[in-house]
Amino acid sequence: MKTEPGEIPHMRSDAMRNRERILEAAEAAFSADGVSVPIDTVAERAGVGVGTVYRHFPTKEDLFEAIVMTRLEGLLALARDEATAELPGKALFSYLQEFARQASAKHDLFDAMGAAGIDFKTRCAEKLEEMKARIGILLSRAQAAGSVRQDTSVDELIGLVVGSCHAASLAGLDDDACRRMVGIVCDGMRVPAATYR
């Protein structure tokens, strides 16, 4: 194909196919093992050479972004929905549960949330900020409704949920355990104070 100047260049058919395959392979690999999977593995799963991966995604981080962005989008959409729920407390808690469910199924989410030491968040930063803001809204509403304690910040809440689920998956606990753990966090959020007995 001769590309006329000013014309938008079209992607070759095999290129499109490979791009798709790479995304699928990366999705699967990142879900299963987190961001630490070597690019070689992704390439192999996609039935493609490493060079090809790097032509489509110049950096491992770019590939990671492509995968995680859609995940974050989904969670953001859900957060927006929950923000208008009638029962703010219930909204917050069921959102956290859904968040935990997705995070324990897709290991890369942990890495995105900064649970691993890796600094992949660089370009996901704004999405993460929005995420935090959205959860902040859910939290504030629940607090305003008197459903949860006032002395907790978004960062702490996120840390509780993400950290616990991360630990759970590392310890080999199942989704059910994960749900119970988040349930404990939610219950703890409800209590205003407490005295030992």
Next chain:
Amino acid sequence: MKTEPGEIPHMRSDAMRNRERILEAAEAAFSADGVSVPIDTVAERAGVGVGTVYRHFPTKEDLFEAIVMTRLEGLLALARDEATAELPGKALFSYLQEFARQASAKHDLFDAMGAAGIDFKTRCAEKLEEMKARIGILLSRAQAAGSVRQDTSVDELIGLVVGSCHAASLAGLDDDACRRMVGIVCDGMRVPAATYR
């Protein structure tokens, strides 16, 4: 020194001094940055060559062990003490708080507890098992006293505390936040069930 056969060989004075220095440097480095610090860094901090480090500790894991073992010892001793406290609920909660305090100050503890993906636990395994057993006792006593919910396992409880603190330190939250987070977990443990409101 001529070493007579059967006689226990004595360590040379400079060797002893270096061993001590290496332990101190490793202690500091591991506390600050976790197990991921390169051996070269430890060697440099100790004012010693890498070769020297490896003569004293044939493997990075050996060095890690030497540091973490003492930490675990301390926590185990505390767990044994708390096991005879009059108020089992209070005992469990204050133990968890102390645990969290130490873990957030000494990053290597996270790695030891398996919070990082690294499999350093190999030889710490038995200590960790004992740890789990000890916390299990505290939990059982608190449950028997009716102070905490019945539907939680030791693994889940440990995951909640360790995971949360790990996330907190990665997110740059301070010790106070960490303490509040563990407080939420403890409060959540007290609640038998809960209905949304």
Next chain:
DNA sequence: CACTATACGGAACGCGCGTTCCGTTTGTCA
């Protein structure tokens, strides 16, 4: 002081992994 077992320092090696390079293949259009 001389002598040697012991210990030391740090260059070098192996390996995993991200990334690059380049010779070869292939899709597309005339």
Next chain:
DNA sequence: TGACAAACGGAACGCGCGTTCCGTATAGTG
């Protein structure tokens, strides 16, 4: 079908880090 830009594959490179090796220094002894 011929020609060429586009895309491919995978060997090779660089780097970080754990580990090893060996020539040099030194503590301890007689």
